[in-house]
Amino acid sequence: MNQKLKRIRQIFIALILIAAVEGFSSCEKYSYAPPAVDPNQAWHFQTDIQPIFSSNCVTCHNGVKQFPDLRDGKSYLALTKGGFVTLPGETSRLYHQMSTNSDHIPRSTDTEKLKVLYWIRQGALNN
């Protein structure tokens, strides 16, 4: 094969390798992007919010102490009567506790925090 063709082939292979590496790393970046939570979707207390409490919060929030009882069937009243879900959602005691209290931040994912925020913004309905 003449030298010129060989050179072209080398450059071609190099380009394919670069494309493969780029493709791979961009895939990796994509997989770390946080999942989107749609603020305009209707968020429901029974199916979206209570499961967050039931799996992450009820070991402590079980009605024994003064802070809100987050058990299924108790939580809605505890949160609304206790003044934990007020507008604007960002400053509500519930969202504020989940997103700024260092003990509480790791107890729910970013996705779960956003669902709670959007549910409060949509009127904190018992839906």
Ligand code: HEC
């Ligand atoms: C390891 C025990 C524990 C777990 C798990 C826990 N909490 Fe708490 N929570 C506490 C304690 C203790 C307090 C009261 C002291 C404080 O405010 O940190 C409290 C207080 C609160 C308050 C009241 C804040 C206020 O303004 O008075 C809210 C709301 C709350 N927690 C929500 C949650 C939610 C939502 C979860 C689950 C995502 C959760 N907690 C998980 C122990 C816990």
